[in-house]
Amino acid sequence: xxxxxxxxxxxxxxxxxxxxxDSAYYMKLQKEKMKNTNYPKGKxxxxxxxxxxxxxxxxxxxxxxxxxLVYENSEEIKAPSTEEIKAPSTEEIxxxxxxxxxxxESKLVQLEYERGNKDIKxxxxxxxxxxxxxxxxxxxxxxxIKTILKCGDKENIEYFFDKIKNYIFELSCHKYGxxxxxxxxxxxxxxxxxxxxxxxxxxDDLTKLNVYGNFVLQNIIRILKFEDIKIIYNEVLKNIxxxxxxxxxSWILQSILYKCNEEQKQEQAKLIIEEIFKIYKNGxxxxxLDKDIYNKNYSNYIIQIIIENYxxxxxxxxxxxxxxxxxxxxxxxxxHIVQEILENGNNDERDEIGKEIIKSGQVLNLINNQNxxxxxxxxxxxxxxxxxxxxxxxxxxxxxxxxxKYKYLxxxxx
Numbered sequence: 001x002x003x004x005x006x007x008x009x010x011x012x013x014x015x016x017x018x019x020x021x022d023s024a025y026y027m028k029l030q031k032e033k034m035k036n037t038n039y040p041k042g043k044x045x046x047x048x049x050x051x052x053x054x055x056x057x058x059x060x061x062x063x064x065x066x067x068x069l070v071y072e073n074s075e076e077i078k079a080p081s082t083e084e085i086k087a088p089s090t091e092e093i094x095x096x097x098x099x100x101x102x103x104x105e106s107k108l109v110q111l112e113y114e115r116g117n118k119d120i121k122x123x124x125x126x127x128x129x130x131x132x133x134x135x136x137x138x139x140x141x142x143x144x145i146k147t148i149l150k151c152g153d154k155e156n157i158e159y160f161f162d163k164i165k166n167y168i169f170e171l172s173c174h175k176y177g178x179x180x181x182x183x184x185x186x187x188x189x190x191x192x193x194x195x196x197x198x199x200x201x202x203x204d205d206l207t208k209l210n211v212y213g214n215f216v217l218q219n220i221i222r223i224l225k226f227e228d229i230k231i232i233y234n235e236v237l238k239n240i241x242x243x244x245x246x247x248x249x250s251w252i253l254q255s256i257l258y259k260c261n262e263e264q265k266q267e268q269a270k271l272i273i274e275e276i277f278k279i280y281k282n283g284x285x286x287x288x289l290d291k292d293i294y295n296k297n298y299s300n301y302i303i304q305i306i307i308e309n310y311x312x313x314x315x316x317x318x319x320x321x322x323x324x325x326x327x328x329x330x331x332x333x334x335x336h337i338v339q340e341i342l343e344n345g346n347n348d349e350r351d352e353i354g355k356e357i358i359k360s361g362q363v364l365n366l367i368n369n370q371n372x373x374x375x376x377x378x379x380x381x382x383x384x385x386x387x388x389x390x391x392x393x394x395x396x397x398x399x400x401x402x403x404x405k406y407k408y409l410x411x412x413x414x
Contacts, residue, residue: 150183169205178215197228240253269309317337339374339375339378350384
């Protein structure tokens with residue numbers, strides 16, 4: 001039994017397959033061996049090893065000899081001459097256009113198309129037209145398609161439009177394809193706006209648009225007149241409840257409201273605003289507040305736009321929020337709505353907000369709140385002198401040895 005045990009400890013030079021206990025013992029032996037070994041300079045085998053002066057000098061000499069040896073035996077590296085590097089000819093670029101367009105050589109295709117005459121452009125387009133849809137969604141190929149749209153003639157652009165007409169929604173929601181649609185819209189804006197209306201008709205399902213499709217739709221709303229976007233306006237009216245609480249949907253709703261204001265379409269805006277009031281008749285305060293850290297409420301942006309651009313609805317919003325201004329002022333989203341009412345409301349509405357917050361006895365809490373301090377600043381800026389004096393009196397009552405606890409107090413200027 002003892003002889004077997006001793007045999008386990010006598011390891012050969014090449015480590016055999018051993019179990020975990022034996023492996024730990026083997027490693028211990030190796031560490032002890034390393035501690036008792038002097039290693040040459042330049043190899044940090046063990047942190048306890050420190051070479052003496054003679055070893056350092058010897059090590060430096062060995063390194064210098066090695067560098068000289070490498071230099072003597074190495075051949076001189078020469079840069080290739082311009083004759084050795086041959087760029088592909090125009091014919092080769094045309095012949096390999098599809099392959100080049102999907103790889104780093106796509107720049108060659110772009111340059112050839114930009115600088116070439118009409119005949120060369122047509123040949124490149126002919127070579128690529130069978131792969132237009134694929135290239136539009138390719139992370140490299142979309143650059144080539146973008147160049148063709150910007151530098152191509154009307155015939156090629158019309159052919160391209162007909163080719164992708166049935167895939168507009170798919171491309172608009174693609175991370176590379178939407179750039180192609182945006183470029184196409186820019187080009188069509190100059191040559192044929194009627195085709196932009198066709199693109200708009202393909203994007204009528206607002207509930208399925210992602211962030212890329214949303215950018216495309218906003219761009220179209222910006223370009224076309226209100227009469228031309230009625231199809232989207234009608235869809236917005238049908239889907240207000242979804243849009244107002246959706247990040248991308250709220251952007252569309254904002255764009256429509258801005259468009260109505262820009263073109264003096266007050267009646268159309270009125271329908272949207274009244275629909276919002278109707279849906280949230282008993283929950284308007286919740287519409288202004290952040291829901292929670294994971295589910296952000298985007299509807300407060302819509303309320304801000306209504307206050308900024310449609311003053312006749314400020315009083316309705318004010319009445320819905322009255323009695324809750326302290327709570328709203330502390331909220332990250334709703335505090336912006338309170339600030340908008342203070343900026344755009346009448347003097348009576350402004351002073352009512354100021355009086356409500358003073359009566360609540362929470363002025364100092366708002367001053368020390370990261371959102372509420374902005375509301376106090378707006379009250380001081382827009383409310384009457386009596387309100388300002390009342391706030392100043394509250395601030396003056398803070399003892400000097402406690403003022404440092406109010407980190408936002410320095411921003412309150414009366």
